[in-house]
Each structure stands twice: as C-alpha cells, then as structure tokens.
Amino acid sequence: MTVVQACVRGGPEGRGGSPTAVLDDGPFGEGERRRVPGAAGASHAVFVTREGERDGHPAFSLRFFTSEGELPSCGHGTIAALGLLAARAGTDTYEVSLRVGGRTFAGRAVRKGPYAEVGFVHGPVELREPAGTESALVLPALGLAPDALGPGLRVASVGRPRLLVPVASRSALAALAPDMERLRAACDRLGLLGCYVHSAPTPSGRLAARMFAPSIGVPEDIANANGTACLAAHLAGRGVDRVSVDMGDSLGSPATIGATVEAGPSGPVVRLGGGVLVRRPGHRP
Known part of the structure; x- marks a missing residue:
C-alpha cells in the first residue's frame, strides 16, 4: 500500500494535499476494504486492478472506499491512482486507460521526480x-x-x-x-x-x-x-x-x-487535474 498526497498545492515543491491510500486489489472482504482508509490515516482508499491493455495503453480498473463503504467514483482518488501508476512505470510521460464502474477514460501524467501533474476527462455532470x-x-x-x-x-x-x-x-x-x-x-x-x-x-x-x-x-x-x-x-x-x-x-x-x-457533442466536457506526490511506491508516511 502507498499513501499518496493527491492535489498538492504549489507544484513540485508543494505541500499539503489529501493523503489517499492506493493499493493493488485482491480477495478483500467489504469490511477489510472499509478499514483501509483509517489504518492508512486517509479519508479514502483506491483499489487498483490490472486489466491488460486497451487502446494501446496499459488498462486498469479502480474501486473507491471510505470507512462507510464503496463510492461509485472518486475524483481525487483517481488523481492519486494515476500518480502512483506513473511512478511505478518510471517514465516521464505516462498514458493509461482507466475503468470506473461502466465508464472507461484516458488518464495522463507528466512526472518530475516524485511529483506528477495528472489529468483525466470526467464523466457527465x-x-x-x-x-x-x-x-x-x-x-x-x-x-x-x-x-x-x-x-x-x-x-x-x-x-x-x-x-x-x-x-x-x-x-x-x-x-x-x-x-x-x-x-x-x-x-x-x-x-x-x-x-x-x-x-x-x-x-x-x-x-x-x-x-x-x-x-x-x-x-x-x-x-x-x-x-x-x-x-x-x-x-x-x-x-x-x-x-x-x-x-x-x-x-x-x-x-x-x-x-x-x-x-x-453531448454536453460540457470537464477535464480535471492536480499535482501528486509519490515519495516512493509502497511508502506509508
């Protein structure tokens, strides 16, 4: 498990952000998933599953939990997961296909050491x-x-x-x-x-x-x-x-x-972005 600082303020030298637990999914029960945020000192946890490739890019699905249960989506959790996946890949620019619920969308990260600027197209509002x-x-x-x-x-x-x-x-x-x-x-x-x-x-x-x-x-x-x-x-x-x-x-x-x-074509398209600090994959501050 990695605790990622999502949406930090101030760029690569920034501070703050929302601590978010990001971990590879596995055979966890509902209760185990709900306990992860508290154990990590975070409000939310993101569970990541590799799905091979889609549209020529690595593909992953995401699930989000708080202590009260599962959420259908989580924007800052998606930002946190993108930052961690980019850090694992180790490339300066990283593109990925993500699936949340029944929606698939592209995510992109540009890394500068432990910091990354990430973004993705949000679903309809x-x-x-x-x-x-x-x-x-x-x-x-x-x-x-x-x-x-x-x-x-x-x-x-x-x-x-x-x-x-x-x-x-x-x-x-x-x-x-x-x-x-x-x-x-x-x-x-x-x-x-x-x-x-x-x-x-x-x-x-x-x-x-x-x-x-x-x-x-x-x-x-x-x-x-x-x-x-x-x-x-x-x-x-x-x-x-x-x-x-x-x-x-x-x-x-x-x-x-x-x-x-x-x-x-079907209404406003919202693109979300934020800065992410991943000090090292697997790190818990």
Whole structure:
C-alpha cells in the first residue's frame, strides 16, 4: 500500500494535499476494504486492478472506499491512482486507460521526480435546481441563512448527488462550522452525498471550497475533485470555463484542484487535474 498526497498545492515543491491510500486489489472482504482508509490515516482508499491493455495503453480498473463503504467514483482518488501508476512505470510521460464502474477514460501524467501533474476527462455532470426541502434541511445544518448565499445554489450529480452551496467570500467560507450530526441526518434523509460550499470565482477562475460529507464518513474532505467537476460544469453555464479551487486550508493541509470545461457533442466536457506526490511506491508516511 502507498499513501499518496493527491492535489498538492504549489507544484513540485508543494505541500499539503489529501493523503489517499492506493493499493493493488485482491480477495478483500467489504469490511477489510472499509478499514483501509483509517489504518492508512486517509479519508479514502483506491483499489487498483490490472486489466491488460486497451487502446494501446496499459488498462486498469479502480474501486473507491471510505470507512462507510464503496463510492461509485472518486475524483481525487483517481488523481492519486494515476500518480502512483506513473511512478511505478518510471517514465516521464505516462498514458493509461482507466475503468470506473461502466465508464472507461484516458488518464495522463507528466512526472518530475516524485511529483506528477495528472489529468483525466470526467464523466457527465447532472445539474438541477434544489427542492425547497433540500434547502430547508441542509442550510441550517451548515449554519447558513438563505440571505447569506451567493447566486447559484444547485444539486449536482456524478453518480451521487451533492448540494453546491455558494457563499459570498473566502472569509465566510472559512468561518463555517456545520453541525455534523444534523448535516448527516439531513443528507441521509435527502439521499445527498454531502455539501460542496464554495466562494465566488475571481475573473481568472480562482476560488476556495470546502466539502462536508459526514454521510460517507468524511466530515470534511481535504480535496474533493468530483465536487470541483460539478462546480466547473455549473459555472460553465455562466461563462467561466476554467477554475482553480483551493481546499484543505481549514484542515491544515492545503490542496488545489484544476478543472477546465469544453463543449462536447453531448454536453460540457470537464477535464480535471492536480499535482501528486509519490515519495516512493509502497511508502506509508
């Protein structure tokens, strides 16, 4: 098992990032898989299976677990797995075919020693207006009044729905202190994965976010790439085609996730990316 720092901030000399356990899959039971994140000091674990070759590239499938169970996808877990696979290959540029659930997609990594810049095309994002019940239950659990919100409250899904919650500023974001028991009860009742709360983007697309997901055993995520993909798809409808999202500062582990959006034949195409530190395969810090 390797604990990878996913979505580090600051390039090759960066710091922080989300510790993510990455390991080769095997005959593990459900309980064993759920225990791995805690044993590794991580919020998530990624289980990797080699599938030969696909489209002329090495092919792998990925599964993701938290202490509460399996997730249909995990963006920062995919970034972590890409970084480790590139480190194992030992090449400066690494391209791979990945399968998550029923979707296959290409991943790419460019290495500089233990650091790699990785990226992949995210799956489709579904967006809708929140129901009144969703706002009424979730916002008080976050400690937010409706008049404290910025424009653009949305429910977004990339397999499981989450609430995108805009606040006015980074300082308002930093001041949040959700009632986690109340938030978990609300999300469980509504079938939400959690809440991705974000500041307004600057003209260059820079912003900050915090992801609260107690329903999956992660009160606050250091880096949440799936939520960033959801936000990027939403902001594309407002003319913002590139974002750089700072996360993890409230947890003392700064992380940054990038996303760009391009027009595709069946809707917006989101490309996610981030920096990964793999000090050595098999390493547990």
